[in-house]
Amino acid sequence: MATKTAVTEKRYRIGEFATKTGLSGPTLRYYEKEGLVKPHRSDNGLRYYTDADASWIKFLLHLKGTGMTIEQLKQYVAWRAEGDATITKRLQLLKNVRRGFLQEFEELQHSMTILNDKIDWYQGKVDGHISDNEGFANYLASLNHEE
Amino acid sequence: MATKTAVTEKRYRIGEFATKTGLSGPTLRYYEKEGLVKPHRSDNGLRYYTDADASWIKFLLHLKGTGMTIEQLKQYVAWRAEGDATITKRLQLLKNVRRGFLQEFEELQHSMTILNDKIDWYQGKVDGHISDNEGFANYLASLNHEE
């Protein structure tokens, strides 16, 4: 059996960790106050974070990126702290998040289409492909993007 | 030459228009105050909106959906009011918006991947495909989604 090699893990103080994660120091403290992350303390009382904390933060930021609010993240973290008994709850929460996200995603794609059409229309005007008095509504109707 | 048939266009009062656009009355007044929309007034002084206003609002909401702030929308509207001389500015603005949006879109897709992986992992735990003590980091590493 392999023996545990006691490689002391790297300790990041809040400034370095902020740079590493792309968050600000105050934001890290704010997340801590909200219970989203629990940094450790050195003997002198200063916070330190590890690479594991960085992975955790990254994951949280991805969840946040999918539209979860801080409150939802707190709920998730609270359930996680309760252990395996809450796994189905967490699974359900994440599935709900995914549902909302997919919905939002479709709307984003539609908005992207409209934005592209508008850009094409302006480009056409600038390049002189579209007559000076053709409105965007007409132009849109000339494409087949129904609402 | 065809004569103009004076079909009186439908007038929506703010309540009906709010329902139509999915915005609230106060939000419509707020957008008006910010100069994003200019409803008309009946003789009695009440606002009314037309179908053209509805199209305009929809378009604005699509722009907003791509990440434009109210301030950016105000800038866009201001340039629009200045006429054709600002077309290249507007085109440039929309292209910038698109650039940012595409960037954001990629991040969203990555977050979606992570979310899906996490859901699969939980599902595996619930279904017993994943051993009780396999962490998510290990599981992630077992997939080939590099950061």
Add this chain to the structure above:
DNA sequence: ACATTAGTTAAAGTCGACTTTAACTCATAG
């Protein structure tokens, strides 16, 4: 030793995007 730079806390402030309130007037069905 001492000047910088980084970290500590709690509390207050900011910002964007609305929402709510207050004190009105207008519209309309019975």
Add this chain to the structure above:
DNA sequence: CTATGAGTTAAAGTCGACTTTAACTAATGT
């Protein structure tokens, strides 16, 4: 003709997610 439901305004309030401030202590380079 009056009760009830929209609409009017300006101003204040809310909410989420931070950010800034103040008043301090710890760490570090010269």
